[in-house]
Amino acid sequence: MNPIYEKQVFYALNELYLDSVRLDPDLDFDWDDLECRRQPRRFRARSYSPESISDMEVPGSVRVMELGKSLICCLVLDSRSQGLWQALQLSMFTEFGASGDLIVKARGGAYLALAGNSFLLTEEEISQSVVVDRVGLYDLMKAREFVEQPDRERYGRYLLFGLPHEVRQSFVLSEFDLSCELRSRFLPEPGWLVLPAIIGEFYHARPRILFDMSIDEELVLYNRYESSKQASMREPSSPIASIHGRDNVFEIVFDDHSVGQWASLYLKSLLIFRGKLPASLKLKLPFSIDLMTLREKLKLSF
Amino acid sequence: MYHGDGNDEVGYKTWLWGYGNRGLSNTTVLKRVWVYLQPGKAHKYSRGYYNLICFASRNRMTQSELIRRLCRRADLDFWPSQISRSGCVYRRASHDLEAVRARLEGVPKAGRYGYFHRVLDHKLVRCNKEEVKYLHDPVRSEFQRRVQKEEEGGYRSLDELLHRGEIKREATQLYNWLLENWEPRSLNVLCYLYENMMSRPTIRLADESQDNVYQLKSRLTRKLKDLIRERRVSEDVMRVLFEVFLQRLCQEIPASPTYRYRDEEDEPDL
Numbered sequence: 001m002n003p004i005y006e007k008q009v010f011y012a013l014n015e016l017y018l019d020s021v022r023l024d025p026d027l028d029f030d031w032d033d034l035e036c037r038r039q040p041r042r043f044r045a046r047s048y049s050p051e052s053i054s055d056m057e058v059p060g061s062v063r064v065m066e067l068g069k070s071l072i073c074c075l076v077l078d079s080r081s082q083g084l085w086q087a088l089q090l091s092m093f094t095e096f097g098a099s100g101d102l103i104v105k106a107r108g109g110a111y112l113a114l115a116g117n118s119f120l121l122t123e124e125e126i127s128q129s130v131v132v133d134r135v136g137l138y139d140l141m142k143a144r145e146f147v148e149q150p151d152r153e154r155y156g157r158y159l160l161f162g163l164p165h166e167v168r169q170s171f172v173l174s175e176f177d178l179s180c181e182l183r184s185r186f187l188p189e190p191g192w193l194v195l196p197a198i199i200g201e202f203y204h205a206r207p208r209i210l211f212d213m214s215i216d217e218e219l220v221l222y223n224r225y226e227s228s229k230q231a232s233m234r235e236p237s238s239p240i241a242s243i244h245g246r247d248n249v250f251e252i253v254f255d256d257h258s259v260g261q262w263a264s265l266y267l268k269s270l271l272i273f274r275g276k277l278p279a280s281l282k283l284k285l286p287f288s289i290d291l292m293t294l295r296e297k298l299k300l301s302f
Numbered sequence: 303m304y305h306g307d308g309n310d311e312v313g314y315k316t317w318l319w320g321y322g323n324r325g326l327s328n329t330t331v332l333k334r335v336w337v338y339l340q341p342g343k344a345h346k347y348s349r350g351y352y353n354l355i356c357f358a359s360r361n362r363m364t365q366s367e368l369i370r371r372l373c374r375r376a377d378l379d380f381w382p383s384q385i386s387r388s389g390c391v392y393r394r395a396s397h398d399l400e401a402v403r404a405r406l407e408g409v410p411k412a413g414r415y416g417y418f419h420r421v422l423d424h425k426l427v428r429c430n431k432e433e434v435k436y437l438h439d440p441v442r443s444e445f446q447r448r449v450q451k452e453e454e455g456g457y458r459s460l461d462e463l464l465h466r467g468e469i470k471r472e473a474t475q476l477y478n479w480l481l482e483n484w485e486p487r488s489l490n491v492l493c494y495l496y497e498n499m500m501s502r503p504t505i506r507l508a509d510e511s512q513d514n515v516y517q518l519k520s521r522l523t524r525k526l527k528d529l530i531r532e533r534r535v536s537e538d539v540m541r542v543l544f545e546v547f548l549q550r551l552c553q554e555i556p557a558s559p560t561y562r563y564r565d566e567e568d569e570p571d572l
Contacts, residue, residue: 009438012368016434019364020427059499064420073424078499092428095435105541108394109428130417131405132424137499138537138544144499145523 005160010095010167017093017171021178023069058126060140062090062106062133065125070178075104075113075135076126077144084186085126088143089117089179096171097159102146104139108132114175116194118147119182177271180264184275191251192282193272239263239277239300248285250294254278258300266299311381317352331356332415335422339396354388361423365430372437383433390429395422463542473542476535477551487561491522493552496544509559518561 058076065072074087090111094103102113135143158168183194239258244251254277265273265281273281318326331353337343338350359366373380395402402421409417463469480489494506507515529535556563
C-alpha cells in the first residue's frame with residue numbers, strides 16, 4: 001500500500017530534487033560560531049577516463065554525468081551502431097511518478113524514468129560518467145521494453161496520493177530540460193523533433209500551461225528562464241525565416257545566419273531543442289494549432 | 303553503528319576545532335571516509351565517523367539547510383539528523399564498497415577522488431531524501447523508517463533478496479515451473495534475451511531476421527507479463543529468477559539459431 005504524504009513533503013522533495021541536479025553546489029560552509037576556516041576545494045568529476053569500457057559493464061549501469069552545470073543520471077540500455085549507447089534518464093525521486101512512467105529497482109534503490117526521455121551517448125561520455133548504481137537483468141529488460149514499446153500507457157494518475165500538479169509539472173519539465181541537449185543531438189529522423197510524450201499529459205490536464213497563460217505563474221517552482229534571461233532572447237520573427245504546415249505538423253525554417261549557431265528553441269515555456277540549429281526542424285504536436293499562434297509561442301535563445 | 307548522544311556533537315566540534323585555521327580539506331575527509339568504509343576499520347577508527355558527518359555537512363549544503371529548517375519546524379534537534387544521514391551514507395557506501403573499489407581501479411589515480419566524491423554525493427542525496435520524508439512523518443518512529451526504506455527498495459539488494467527465504471523459494475519454484483511448462487523454443491528466446499543483455503556472444507536466433515527477432519522478443523515480453531499476472535509472481539521473485547536462475551537455465555537449454563529447433567521444423571506451431 002502506498003503511503004499518504006502531506007503536500008509539504010512534495011514541495012520539500014522538489015526543493016531537494018532541484019538541488020540534486022545541480023553540479024557541485026556551493027561547498028562553502030558557514031562555520032557559525034566556530035572560528036575555524038577551511039580551504040575550500042572543489043572536486044571535479046571530469047578528470048577521470050577509464051582506459052577502456054567493457055561491454056559487460058556498461059548495459060544496466062546507472063551513471064551520473066555532467067552536462068554544463070547540471071548532473072544527469074541515466075541507465076545505459078544497450079549499444080547502438082557507431083560507438084553509441086542508448087540511455088534512459090533516471091531520477092531517484094520516485095515520489096513524483098505517475099502511471100505511464102517506469103520504476104526500476106536498482107541495487108541502491110528505486111528510480112523513475114519518464115516516457116520519451118531517452119537519448120544516445122558516445123563512448124567518451126560513457127567513459128567520463130560515474131557509475132553510481134546498477135540494475136538487474138529483469139529491470140534492464142523492463143527498461144528496454146519501455147523505450148522500444150510505443151504503445152505503452154502515456155498518461156495517468158499519480159503514483160502517490162496528494163502529489164501537487166505543479167510539482168509533477170516542474171519535475172517533468174526539469175527532467176526534459178536536462179536531457180534536451182542530448183535528445184537534440186541525434187534526432188531519430190533528420191530534422192524531426194521529438195516532443196516529450198508527456199506534454200500531452202499537461203495539455204489534457206491543463207491546456208493553459210502551454211498556450212493560454214499570460215505569465216508563467218505556474219512555473220514558479222522551476223525557474224527555467226533564469227539562464228535564458230541572461231542570453232539574448234530574439235524576436236521570434238528574426239531567426240525563424242518561415243513556418244509551414246497545418247493542424248499539428250509544422251516545419252520551422254531558420255534563416256541562413258542562424259543555421260549552425262548554438263540555440264535553444266522554446267515552445268512557450270517548454271524547451272524543445274537545444275544545440276546547433278539545422279536549416280529546419282519538423283514539429284508534430286499532440287494537438288492542432290494555427291500558424292500564427294505557433295509563431296507567437298516559439299522563442300529562440302542564442 | 304554507534305549513533306551517539308548529545309555529547310557527540312561537542313566531541314565532533316572539538317575534533318573539527320583541532321584542525322585550526324587551515325581546516326580539514328575535502329580530500330582528507332574523502333580519504334578518511336574511504337579508510338573508514340573498509341571492513342573492520344569502523345571499530346578501530348572510532349573518530350572516523352566524524353569524517354562522514356563532515357562529508358554530509360559540507361556537501362549539498364542547500365539540502366542540509368532544508369533539513370535544518372524542517373527540524374526546526376518540527377521542534378527537533380538537527381544533530382540526530384546529521385548522525386542519521388551520515389549513518390545512511392555509511393550503510394549504502396559499505397554495501398556497495400566492492401563494486402566501487404573495482405570501478406576505481408579502472409580510473410586514473412588523479413581522478414579517483416572526484417569519482418568517489420560523485421558516488422558518495424549520489425548516496426547522500428538519497429539519504430537526504432529519506433530524511434526529508436522521515437521528518438514529515440507524524441509518527442517518526444524507527445518502524446516507519448524501516449517501512450520507508452523497504453518502499454524505497456534501498457536495501458533490497460540482490461544479496462538481501464537471496465537471503466529472503468520465501469523469495470528464493472518462489473524463484474526456485476518458478477524456475478522449475480518454466481522448465482516443465484515452457485517449450486524449449488520459448489526458453490531459447492528467453493536465453494537469447496539474457497545473453498544479449500549480458501553482451502555474451504550467442505548463436506541463438508542468429509538465422510532469424512531482425513523483424514522476427516523483434517516480434518519474438520515482444521511476444522516473450524507479453525508472455526512474461528501474463529506469467530506475472532496469472533501466477534501472481536512478485537517483481538522481486540522475477541529479479542532473483544533473472545539474476546540467479548537464468549544463467550543455469552540457459553546452460554541447460556540448447557542454443558538454436560532459429561526459433562524452432564531443427565528437429566521440430568515440420569511440427570505445426572501450437
